[in-house]
Amino acid sequence: MSARQAGRHDRRAGLSTPLGSREIFDNVVSVETPEGILLQLRPAGLGVRFYAFVIDWLVRLAAIYILATVARFMGGIGAAFWIILVFALEWFYPVVFELMPSGATPGKRAYGLKVVMDNGLPVTPAASIARNLLRVADFLPLLFGFAIVSMLLRRDCKRLGDIAAATMVVHEPKAVKRSTLDKVMPVVPARQLTPEDQAAVIALALRAPTLTEDRLNELAALAASVSGDAGREGPDVTRRVLGVAQFVLGRRS
Amino acid sequence: MTPLSFEQMYQDEWAELEAMLTMALRRKPAPGVVPMDVSGARLAWLYRRACEHLAIARARSYPAYLVDRLEQLTSSAHQLIYHRREFGLARLKQIAVSEFPRAVRAHRWYVVTALLTFALPTLIVGVLVYRRPELILSVVSSETAASFQEMYSPSAASIGRVRDASTDWMMFGFYIRNNISVAFQCFAGGLFVGLGTLFYLAYNGVFSGALAGYLTDRGLSSTFYAFIVTHSAFEVTAIVLAGAAGLRIGHALVAPGRLTRRAALIVATREASVIIYGVVGMLVVAAGIEAFWSSASWLPHAVKYSVAAACWTAVLSYLTLQGRRAG
Numbered sequence: 266m267s268a269r270q271a272g273r274h275d276r277r278a279g280l281s282t283p284l285g286s287r288e289i290f291d292n293v294v295s296v297e298t299p300e301g302i303l304l305q306l307r308p309a310g311l312g313v314r315f316y317a318f319v320i321d322w323l324v325r326l327a328a329i330y331i332l333a334t335v336a337r338f339m340g341g342i343g344a345a346f347w348i349i350l351v352f353a354l355e356w357f358y359p360v361v362f363e364l365m366p367s368g369a370t371p372g373k374r375a376y377g378l379k380v381v382m383d384n385g386l387p388v389t390p391a392a393s394i395a396r397n398l399l400r401v402a403d404f405l406p407l408l409f410g411f412a413i414v415s416m417l418l419r420r421d422c423k424r425l426g427d428i429a430a431a432t433m434v435v436h437e438p439k440a441v442k443r444s445t446l447d448k449v450m451p452v453v454p455a456r457q458l459t460p461e462d463q464a465a466v467i468a469l470a471l472r473a474p475t476l477t478e479d480r481l482n483e484l485a486a487l488a489a490s491v492s493g494d495a496g497r498e499g500p501d502v503t504r505r506v507l508g509v510a511q512f513v514l515g516r517r518s
Numbered sequence: 519m520t521p522l523s524f525e526q527m528y529q530d531e532w533a534e535l536e537a538m539l540t541m542a543l544r545r546k547p548a549p550g551v552v553p554m555d556v557s558g559a560r561l562a563w564l565y566r567r568a569c570e571h572l573a574i575a576r577a578r579s580y581p582a583y584l585v586d587r588l589e590q591l592t593s594s595a596h597q598l599i600y601h602r603r604e605f606g607l608a609r610l611k612q613i614a615v616s617e618f619p620r621a622v623r624a625h626r627w628y629v630v631t632a633l634l635t636f637a638l639p640t641l642i643v644g645v646l647v648y649r650r651p652e653l654i655l656s657v658v659s660s661e662t663a664a665s666f667q668e669m670y671s672p673s674a675a676s677i678g679r680v681r682d683a684s685t686d687w688m689m690f691g692f693y694i695r696n697n698i699s700v701a702f703q704c705f706a707g708g709l710f711v712g713l714g715t716l717f718y719l720a721y722n723g724v725f726s727g728a729l730a731g732y733l734t735d736r737g738l739s740s741t742f743y744a745f746i747v748t749h750s751a752f753e754v755t756a757i758v759l760a761g762a763a764g765l766r767i768g769h770a771l772v773a774p775g776r777l778t779r780r781a782a783l784i785v786a787t788r789e790a791s792v793i794i795y796g797v798v799g800m801l802v803v804a805a806g807i808e809a810f811w812s813s814a815s816w817l818p819h820a821v822k823y824s825v826a827a828a829c830w831t832a833v834l835s836y837l838t839l840q841g842r843r844a845g
Contacts, residue, residue: 352695401706464579515520
């Protein structure tokens with residue numbers, strides 16, 4: 266057991282630098298799958314969860330209001346249904362939505378959040394019920410006091426109900442954009458490039474379309490040593506640095 | 519190998535996996551993805567391949583778009599393959615037939631503690647208020663006490679609450695809301711090392727005891743006890759069981775044993791949530807009985823007490839005997 270855990274830590278430590286540094290800046294929680302790869306989960310912070318909560322609250326308020334309008338025409342039975350539905354909305358609105366394929370209430374979906382288990386899998390019914398019933402405890406001492414303190418103190422931004430139910434609210438991964446590189450003549454690198462250098466040059470080339478020309482030249486100048494242009498700056502240097510990126514990616518002509 | 523040739527070599531496999539996932543997860547197909555039939559074995563193979571490719575791409579610092587694409591493929595497939603499905607009637611039946619009563623018996627000492635925390639205040643306050651009825655005012659206000667007396671007076675058309683005709687339905691809704699909320703509070707209070715649970719149990723015990731003692735003193739005992747005796751078989755039991763689930767959570771935090779506190783809490787919550795499934799079911803039954811059966815004042819008391827005896831026997835033997843055999 267301990268040997269296996271040590272192995273896991275080694276593997277994590279041995280990950281390439283871009284991933285390691287992303288963990289620091291982006292507040293990523295890594296989960297290991299049985300296949301031995303690390304999935305990256307990005308926990309949602311207090312701010313975005315508050316906005317999502319407000320939306321859900323408004324949705325529920327609207328539903329209660331509409332139901333009340335309908336119930337008024339139905340007399341005693343209408344009132345009974347209204348009370349039952351208000352009760353159900355109060356306790357089970359989040360449960361129902363979290364168990365749907367999207368794994369999120371409308372408010373969470375609006376902000377691209379979803380509820381998952383600690384291991385990245387869809388939330389189970391038992392966990393969803395537990396985390397939502399325990400919201401009563403999160404609400405204390407007033408206005409979700411414990412939930413706010415817990416979310417601010419923890420790296421994975423869990424409230425008490427999330428801790429107990431082993432769930433997490435995460436940002437849904439954004440759809441991958443297929444980046445296309447502008448056609449630039451490949452340039453043979455002027456020196457041997459480490460994997461980190463290669464990754465940095467390629468990342469620069471992929472970001473190029475989003476940068477202004479001046480900024481791109483500035484950044485390319487920092488990497489100019491890869492094409493043997495160290496110390497120089499300008500559109501030509503930029504073109505040659507991007508050319509190195511083409512070469513590293515595998516274009517040869 | 520360069521990133522481009524890596525992509526060139528394996529992109530057909532990734533596209534196939536993507537197409538299967540689109541089909542299996544019923545997603546809207548992304549542009550360029552043609553959904554295709556899902557074969558489990560093929561999907562699992564493609565998933566493991568994608569995992570290998572992701573590991574390689576990360577280790578070689580391949581461009582972000584490649585790594586991101588593989589991350590998304592593997593994480594979608596991981597969700598699909600390892601998803602635990604606990605839905606459906608079969609699962610509910612399994613809980614009702616064996617898991618719920620077994621979980622209750624496995625937590626018997628929590629149940630006993632919760633029962634005592636609820637019942638002792640009920641008895642003590644009940645006797646106190648019966649002896650000295652003015653003590654009711656230290657539990658509720660005088661208006662509330664007066665309205666209780668009015669509700670259970672035999673002259674009321676239907677007992678339980680002051681109500682117009684045809685509001686049985688409304689009371690049904692009201693009871694579900696009130697009682698289930700009490701039960702859920704007892705459960706959630708467990709997160710405060712069980713103190714919240716103990717407080718809610720004792721508080722509701724004091725309240726019930728005061729009510730019972732006061733009404734008995736006023737000579738309304740026959741209507742009052744005939745009213746509560748049937749549904750309390752489900753309602754009081756459910757609240758005590760919810761309290762037991764809360765105590766289980768609280769105990770895990772105080773004495774986690776050989777686990778970390780966090781791991782103990784997670785295990786306790788998972789086991790306690792089986793009890794909570796049962797509690798919700800029992801509370802729905804209780805509310806139905808309370809609204810339609812208990813409040814019907816035209817039924818002779820003998821009938822009510824017989825039915826109540828049958829309900830109590832059924833509930834207690836269900837909890838102690840059901841699901842003892844393997845299966």
